[in-house]
Amino acid sequence: MTADTVGSRVHKATLQSVNRIIGSHRNRVICIAVTCVTSLLVLFTLTPPAEYLPEGEEPKVFASMNAPPGYNLAAMQAISEEVEAYFLPFVGDDPSRFQRGETQVPALKYMNMRVAPDQIRIIAEPLDAADIDAVMDALTNKYKTYPGMRAFAARGSIITSNDGGTRSINLDIAGPDLAVIYDVALNAYRRAEEVFENPRIQTSPNSLTLAQPMVEIRPHWDRAAELGLNAEQLGFTISALTDGSYVDEFFLADDKIDIYLYSDAGQQATLDNLDQMPIYTPSGAVLPLAALADIIETVDTSAIRRVAGRRTVSLNIIPPRSIPLETGVEMVKQDVVQYLKDNGKIPLNVQTNISGAADQLDAARSALTSNYLVAVLIVYLLLVAIFNHWGYPLLIMTSIPLGIAGGIVGLWLINAVGGILPWVGLPAISQPFDMISMLGFLILMGTVVNNPILIVHRAVENIKASGMSALDAVSEAVDARLRPIAMSTITTICGLAPLVLIPVPVQNCTAVSVLL
Template sequence: SDKINSKFIYKSLFIILVTAFSIFSAYTLMPKMDYLPLGNKNMMESRFTPPPGISYNERKAMGDFIYRELKPYMEGEKDGYPQIDNFVFIASSTYVALRATSKDESRVAELQPLLASVSVKLPGITASTSQVPLFNIGRGSSNTFLMNVTGAMDYESLVNTVRLIQDRIMAEIPEVQLRLNPTSNPVYPEVQIIPRREALKSAGVTATELGISVDAYLDGRKIGEFKDPSLGTIDIMLQGERKSFNNPEEVYSILVNSGSGLPVPISSLAETKEVMGIERVRRYNYQRSFLFIITLPKGMVLEQLQEKIDKKVIEPMRAEGLLQGITIYSSGASSKLESAKQALSGNFILAILITYLLMAALLNNFFYPFIIMFSVPLAASGGFIGLDLVNKFLTPQSLDIITMLGFIMLIGSVVNNPILIVYQTLNNLQYGMSGRDAINDALKTRIRPIFMSTATSLFGMLPLVIAPGAGSELYRGMGSVILGGMALSTIFTLFLIPALLSLFVGRKKAKI
């Protein structure tokens, strides 16, 4: 009796330790998440933020300078950089970019410091240089973090806060490349119309009505839409008498209908203030907004960058009271990552549930499928171990959406081996074997097909992980997860499943 009890304790302890190891290793090795893989597109891009109002001649001079700088690198390898196959310079009044391709497609990433060094030589220009990702998400891409900053405050206070956030980000995370849209440098003269509350009240005009009137006389005010099956949606605009305003004084003379029906000039209802403004105004919920476009540095993923910005920049500034009245939210790949995480988590649980119910229906039992499902934590642990090994010994590989699909695929793959052992054990019991003999015979007769099927899967998946071809590097993460999950699960399944079975059917006597 003591011997039986000690064996029971040892087996229980082994099962607990293996399960705890699986959960602990999966938790500790789980990396920060990314949205989509960068890929290896043969194109490097520098995006410039030129001074507002840059002229055609200045843009042409930029192009000539870049051509002189890069021409020697088109003739062959130089200074350790790969040969440039082609490059193009695109310049308009609002968009300036440089794109280059490598003669050797596998070395395009090495052009990044070259293009960055050329960009630095352009006076008054800020630029961010990165490899063009395969996937674009709306305004951003899979390797950019978009952060929106809005505030219901005066323009100068908002700009000062935006500059402070920018300085803090560059000080705390100097390896990132950051662009602002629009630029925070005020260089354009503008006239601000500031309502006088008492004058508006006396005239029976609201601030909203004043704003609509000014809009209608200047660029027009959208008041509705007309939908036509052939033409689509047409905006209905309220437009005052079309004329050009040559100076601010002409704007002051715009007439607005008062509450009594008599026209009143704007100059009697509002004050005007001449200030320097930005090139264009970006708004969110009718509030001025600035967009931070932050390019991920090599080796950093989206979730990691977002956490760094929150902990090192945003949270300390909120604690110091520097972000009162400021709203900060992420968009682009970052917001899509959150929704994708929730969707995949639900799909993972659903896959486990469907697999369990399917096995319960096939085995006509709800208990034995539960034993089989013990292989899933092992597979998850092996998946994270495989991903970690790829990161350490092959190439940086993030936990992106495609990689996460590998964990869902693992559920249907790793249960096959335990099914063989459990099903053969149940067959042996039906033929009258004792519980212990049934388990030993099932393991002995099924170990060869288990190793055969697993080995073919592992060796078939190995080239995808070790030496992927052009385009297939997108699936390297998924391959490493499946490879590691199947390998670890197969090894421990041969010990864990028999131990679990022996706890419940091991004491059954043979039937004569």
């Protein structure tokens, strides 16, 4: 069978189907009703939950271990040496050993480590990019073997910061009392771990305990005023006698150098002799610090974070990749925040707010919705200008809902087929419904009307020039325009197919929407 024969048969079958549909009033009504109902069902049942942006991932892991109050650089250095000794043998290892289950850590290409008094941070990359999740799990599991440590790991991103920015759900907890908001944050942290399966959770500040040793110096303001000391002078003097007081800065070549003022007497200051530090007053008297202030040893937080002037603790919750961002936001709202409120674990004077990528998703979706309306209006006005008629463009634009439904079906098919690929030994394919995909649907509005324009224009010309009836005009228009429509469709499919089939997420998002 030749290609011409196949083409002729397809052409004839298509034309017969069109004639059958438009041949009677009953068939036309059924076709319109089925098309509308099918499009609505697809939009309401198959539209996937939204994501914000493609992660633009690079195969790197950024893992942090945050220490509770009381740790110092020496203690963290000792822990870092143990962690390094554990992971270093896997640098340059054979990747197949992990695939065979002989090791619990995948082979690493490299591992960088930074140690601070309150944190250890590791940047690592697996030899096999498919092992990225296993590397994150291995690092966090090792971190959690140290009591009190809080572990967090995220993939590297070329689009946002390396802390899960495009999928981070930020839960801001604000209130007047640090002890209360820390307690609420801990409850939210534990509840999020129950709701999500293996989530990545980071807190800001890193520690959620009021156990940081602290020395409070509470001045006797009446006594200080008698000696001519104000708050700024007293604070500057005490800083100079202990950690040093900032004076100014200067530039040496390209380096900025801070200038601090120190006292020889204060360099050896300890808690035992702090109250005996000599304070020189403007009146010329020299008094011990104990004569001007009370020195109180206490515990508190190591950092105070404020948002809009309120004391705030933020939880950055990154749901598992199997849970879309939109679904994750609803789970945080209902299963975390509302659950805690219903159980009386969030006091009335504590406010919660969800921000981060969740906020940006809502803002971007609102902007795209208004852009869709503007795009529809522009397409309509352009068609009115082309046809010099207000009604024909409405007929052409009825193809837009059907085209959008086709794009939704295409996304569903991509994810459905991609989910079963591991059964035949191929890597899974997943196409999220993110903002780039939504831009593809915006582009789709301009392309989906191209074929109806050809049909309607030919049919109108048939009626005006040849005096055909409406049914004969449409039938002839389909007969004449079917071949160029098929040719343009095939070239579009062939042009976009590489972008769909080649795994480059930022390209795939738009191409899938337009192609399908």
